[in-house]
Amino acid sequence: MLHAGQIPDPYVGARAVPIYQTTSYVFKDAEEAAHLFELKQYGNIYSRISNPTNAVFEERMASLENGAGAVAVASGMAAQFTTLMTLLSPGDRLLASTQLYGGSLTMLAHTLKKLSVEVDFVDPSEASVWEAAMTPQTKAMFVEIIGNPVGSIPDLTGLAELSKAKGIPLIVDNTFATPYLCRPIEWGATIVVHSATKFIGGHGTSIGGVVIDSGDFDFSGYPSVADPSPSYHGLRFYDTFGHYGFLMKLRAETVRDTGACISPTNTFLLLQGLETLSVRMDAHLRNARAVASFLESHPKVSRVHYAGLPSHPQYERAKHYLPKGPGAVMAFEVKPTSGGAREAGKRLIEGLQLFSHLANVGDAKSLVIHPASTTHQQLSDEELVTCGIAAATIRLSIGIETEEDLLWDLDQALSAI
Amino acid sequence: MGPGSGIVCDISLNTKLNREQRDRYQNIREIREIIAGAKTIAIVGLSAEKTKASNMVASYLQDEGFRVIPVNPRSKEILGEICYPNLKSIPVPVDVVDIFRPASEVAAIVDEAIAIHAKAVWMQLRIIDLESAERAQNAGLKAVVDKCVKMEHGRFGGMLHWAGMNTEVISAKRRKWS
Numbered sequence: 193m194l195h196a197g198q199i200p201d202p203y204v205g206a207r208a209v210p211i212y213q214t215t216s217y218v219f220k221d222a223e224e225a226a227h228l229f230e231l232k233q234y235g236n237i238y239s240r241i242s243n244p245t246n247a248v249f250e251e252r253m254a255s256l257e258n259g260a261g262a263v264a265v266a267s268g269m270a271a272q273f274t275t276l277m278t279l280l281s282p283g284d285r286l287l288a289s290t291q292l293y294g295g296s297l298t299m300l301a302h303t304l305k306k307l308s309v310e311v312d313f314v315d316p317s318e319a320s321v322w323e324a325a326m327t328p329q330t331k332a333m334f335v336e337i338i339g340n341p342v343g344s345i346p347d348l349t350g351l352a353e354l355s356k357a358k359g360i361p362l363i364v365d366n367t368f369a370t371p372y373l374c375r376p377i378e379w380g381a382t383i384v385v386h387s388a389t390k391f392i393g394g395h396g397t398s399i400g401g402v403v404i405d406s407g408d409f410d411f412s413g414y415p416s417v418a419d420p421s422p423s424y425h426g427l428r429f430y431d432t433f434g435h436y437g438f439l440m441k442l443r444a445e446t447v448r449d450t451g452a453c454i455s456p457t458n459t460f461l462l463l464q465g466l467e468t469l470s471v472r473m474d475a476h477l478r479n480a481r482a483v484a485s486f487l488e489s490h491p492k493v494s495r496v497h498y499a500g501l502p503s504h505p506q507y508e509r510a511k512h513y514l515p516k517g518p519g520a521v522m523a524f525e526v527k528p529t530s531g532g533a534r535e536a537g538k539r540l541i542e543g544l545q546l547f548s549h550l551a552n553v554g555d556a557k558s559l560v561i562h563p564a565s566t567t568h569q570q571l572s573d574e575e576l577v578t579c580g581i582a583a584a585t586i587r588l589s590i591g592i593e594t595e596e597d598l599l600w601d602l603d604q605a606l607s608a609i
Numbered sequence: 610m611g612p613g614s615g616i617v618c619d620i621s622l623n624t625k626l627n628r629e630q631r632d633r634y635q636n637i638r639e640i641r642e643i644i645a646g647a648k649t650i651a652i653v654g655l656s657a658e659k660t661k662a663s664n665m666v667a668s669y670l671q672d673e674g675f676r677v678i679p680v681n682p683r684s685k686e687i688l689g690e691i692c693y694p695n696l697k698s699i700p701v702p703v704d705v706v707d708i709f710r711p712a713s714e715v716a717a718i719v720d721e722a723i724a725i726h727a728k729a730v731w732m733q734l735r736i737i738d739l740e741s742a743e744r745a746q747n748a749g750l751k752a753v754v755d756k757c758v759k760m761e762h763g764r765f766g767g768m769l770h771w772a773g774m775n776t777e778v779i780s781a782k783r784r785k786w787s
Contacts, residue, residue: 195779195780195781196775196777196779197770199767199778199780199782199783199784200781200782200783200784201783201784202783202784202785205783224672227668227669227672230659230665230668231665232665232668232669232672233668233669233672233768234763234768234769234770234771234772235768235771236771242771242772242773244771246773247770247771247772247773250773250774251770251773251774251775251776254773254774254775255775255777259775260620260774260775261772261773261774261775262773262774262775263773264773407620407623408623409623410623420660425660426660427660428660431662432660432661432662432665433662434734434735434757434760435623435734435760436760436772436774439772439773439774440772443772443773
């Protein structure tokens with residue numbers, strides 16, 4: 193969290209990671225320029241493709257996730273999109289969990305459709321369901337490590353075995369866990385994506401995302417990465433770059449063409465966050481456990497969705513994959529009042545004094561939102577049910593404030609409804 | 610930073626070698642010694658085609674100051690260097706023999722490498738002939754199997770870092786002028 197990816201430079205010796213706020217880089221000579229463009233030499237050309245500050249963040253994330261490398265991009269959505277764009281071609285199908293962030297579900301169901309990629313949605317908790325849903329066109333699997341917002345935990349080992357047996361990459365969004373709580377690559381994931389905006393940064397100042405490749409997947413029979421690339425003078429990325437082939441293609445083609453690059457100022461800020469990741473996550477987890485137990489025993493609460501509670505269907509599985517704890521995002525439902533469940537939820541959110549009502553998670557500050565009318569608003573009622581979201585469900589992201597303050601706030605807001 | 614300082618962790622990636630074989634043929638200390646001590650690298654199976662992996666590796670090594678000697682019976686000159694049909698016809702001493710040929714051809718190449726007193730043989734990614742590697746070691750040569758010389762050079766020299774890759778090199782010391 194503190195050292196990987198940065199060796200103090202020889203010229204200045206700056207201990208902090210410098211912000212290289214530059215669009216482009218002066219070539220040493222014409223030959224170097226040509227070699228950089230031909231990908232024969234490592235180096236920087238233009239910050240849409242790579243940048244020295246971003247490289248520190250990338251290598252640090254790759255190291256934390258135990259991957260071969262990483263590419264930082266503009267946001268978590270960009271991480272997901274560039275990964276899928278690199279892997280999938282028109283006519284391919286994606287197998288994805290039903291329990292994802294609402295924005296992800298919308299991208300998969302609607303935006304990918306425009307690119308002639310269809311998605312089959314499946315329950316994340318049973319690998320056998322994924323196997324049954326697989327078609328000859330299925331080219332990737334996508335799942336969140338801790339489902340948003342009801343905390344479902346996938347059968348990682350089962351999905352990884354399926355990935356290996358069928359030769360289909362398994363993409364795991366590790367945003368809610370961070371590599372401090374779980375390293376999906378060690379359980380067999382092919383690719384890990386993050387919204388670094390959340391716990392990685394922790395300060396809520398910067399939008400960012402990152403794609404990490406395990407380097408362990410054999411892409412030799414996987415056309416989009418192995419075949420000669422028409423947009424790179426016939427280069428075979430897997431043959432030429434081996435373990436780094438997927439990421440080289442993602443950077444040199446997908447990020448180049450979509451322009452989904454991240455600002456070095458943002459990676460600098462995300463790096464400041466990373467330095468304290470373990471300390472913050474421990475504090476997040478302590479508070480999350482306390483809040484979950486408090487809510488579960490509160491007379492005005494009907495249900496709490498948190499995989500750290502024995503009442504959660506994947507409690508045992510969470511202990512297996514996330515032994516330190518299943519993150520700090522949870523959902524709950526209040527008992528309906530005279531105005532109905534939805535009205536009760538609205539009054540609760542309005543009554544909270546410390547929890548910020550906004551659309552984000554993973555901030556050092558505690559956050560609250562009503563998914564059905566916000567983050568998952570584009571979904572139909574039916575889709576909401578498959579995501580495990582009720583009209584009254586409220587999502588909390590527990591921050592690192594003093595525990596008593598959070599419990600006090602929830603208690604006073606619940607008492608007032 | 611030259612290939613000599615910093616703490617380095619092991620990277621396995623998708624190698625087919627087991628733990629014991631990796632200790633023997635992907636030894637980090639030995640790889641760094643080979644790279645640090647090499648001036649002349651003969652590349653057996655170097656292709657004249659610009660987008661082939663062997664050509665990209667050779668071009669990179671030239672940029673980084675190594676003398677690359679192409680070995681390929683089908684070419685006369687590659688990347689500005691005279692191309693030789695085999696290792697025995699190279700008129701200068703060779704430090705490293707880097708192999709870009711199928712595993713079935715490795716044994717004969719290793720025999721030649723031993724005969725010309727090369728210091729090391731290096732089998733590129735997914736080229737695995739452990740018997741020949743053992744024979745090279747028994748003859749006093751260093752042997753690396755299922756690794757890319759460009760990736761390893763870039764990893765220890767810091768260049769691979771620019772591409773966001775995990776070098777697993779950790780150091781709080783100032784990088785040296787290269």
